[in-house]
Amino acid sequence: MALHLKDKEAYQRLNYLYQAAHCVLAQNPENVELARFYCFSQKTIAKRLVLRQDPSVKRTLCKRCCSLLIPGVTATTRQKRNKTRFTVMRCLSCGQRKTLLNNPDYCLWADR
Amino acid sequence: MEEGLVRVPIPRELVDVLGVEPQSSFKAKAFTEAFLKNSIQQPRRHDLKNMLSHKAVILGYRRPKKERRKSAKARGLNARQKRELKVFQIKPEHQRYQLFLPLHELWRRYIIDLCGGLKPTSNPQVVQQKLLKADFHGAILTVVRSKCPSYVGTSGILLQEFKHVFKIITRDDKLKVIPKRNSVFAVEINGFVSHIYGSKFEYRAGERAAKKFKVKGTIDL
Numbered sequence: 001m002a003l004h005l006k007d008k009e010a011y012q013r014l015n016y017l018y019q020a021a022h023c024v025l026a027q028n029p030e031n032v033e034l035a036r037f038y039c040f041s042q043k044t045i046a047k048r049l050v051l052r053q054d055p056s057v058k059r060t061l062c063k064r065c066c067s068l069l070i071p072g073v074t075a076t077t078r079q080k081r082n083k084t085r086f087t088v089m090r091c092l093s094c095g096q097r098k099t100l101l102n103n104p105d106y107c108l109w110a111d112r
Numbered sequence: 113m114e115e116g117l118v119r120v121p122i123p124r125e126l127v128d129v130l131g132v133e134p135q136s137s138f139k140a141k142a143f144t145e146a147f148l149k150n151s152i153q154q155p156r157r158h159d160l161k162n163m164l165s166h167k168a169v170i171l172g173y174r175r176p177k178k179e180r181r182k183s184a185k186a187r188g189l190n191a192r193q194k195r196e197l198k199v200f201q202i203k204p205e206h207q208r209y210q211l212f213l214p215l216h217e218l219w220r221r222y223i224i225d226l227c228g229g230l231k232p233t234s235n236p237q238v239v240q241q242k243l244l245k246a247d248f249h250g251a252i253l254t255v256v257r258s259k260c261p262s263y264v265g266t267s268g269i270l271l272q273e274f275k276h277v278f279k280i281i282t283r284d285d286k287l288k289v290i291p292k293r294n295s296v297f298a299v300e301i302n303g304f305v306s307h308i309y310g311s312k313f314e315y316r317a318g319e320r321a322a323k324k325f326k327v328k329g330t331i332d333l
Contacts, residue, residue: 027211029146044318
């Protein structure tokens with residue numbers, strides 16, 4: 001796929017912010033605010049330039065407070081069972097829940 | 113006895129099965145403590161007791177209204193939330209400059225990857241164009257010239273970039289808040305020094321990625 005040059009730099013910037021948030025959390029697991037700031041920056045840039053992000057990246061960001069969700073450190077992961085099986089991730093800082101369906105055969109909108 | 117169980121590292125068979133990296137004891141301790149702090153809720157209860165003892169508690173009866181607000185989508189992003197959470201709290205005193213050195217390394221690698229070379233190769237113009245769109249979180253900034261002489265010479269790692277202000281942590285573990293206006297900052301990578309006129313950079317970090325810069329006005333302090 002031919003990426004336009006401006007977008008490529010923007011994607012690199014998004015990627016760097018994501019990695020920086022992980023790095024900061026790895027150094028100091030109590031400092032959630034800085035990681036949240038970087039993820040907020042990331043979301044703003046993606047919004048401004050209308051860039052598509054991979055679902056695997058979007059799933060680790062909280063939609064409400066934009067903090068980085070790491071099961072065990074910033075978020076709680078539980079399994080629920082209602083005919084189908086759900087995985088419920090709860091952000092510890094804002095209490096926002098995220099429900100994901102456990103379907104091993106699910107294929108994303110990888111290619112339209 | 114039970115405390116010892118919490119701090120035991122993962123046995124080797126489990127490591128192979130789970131595909132997980134066992135952490136050093138220092139990091140594991142930091143993580144467990146953070147997790148425990150998050151799970152325990154005591155300080156709030158003390159606050160409640162204080163509140164109840166000083167204020168008069170109104171006992172009243174209201175008819176229970178039927179409230180049906182089912183919002184499955186993620187609401188939020190109120191100004192209230194932002195005030196509550198986003199900005200730094202008093203943690204930098206808690207944190208040391210050394211903890212941000214890996215972040216700086218990451219930034220260096222990112223910039224080298226972005227520009228694709230060192231000083232002798234491509235002309236400064238191209239590099240500067242890329243720097244305009246790049247991100248400065250984690251860079252070491254130095255104030256070179258400024259209208260306010262007490263700012264000159266301050267240098268440290270950039271932690272947060274707001275609309276008019278940079279937040280920097282210096283080597284003495286001090287959080288400095290430096291306004292962008294009327295100051296010139298110097299960023300240094302691999303021997304390539306670039307001066308940034310703060311007055312032209314007064315945009316939010318995210319906005320700057322989308323901004324097209326034009327040559328307007330004089331470049332003076």
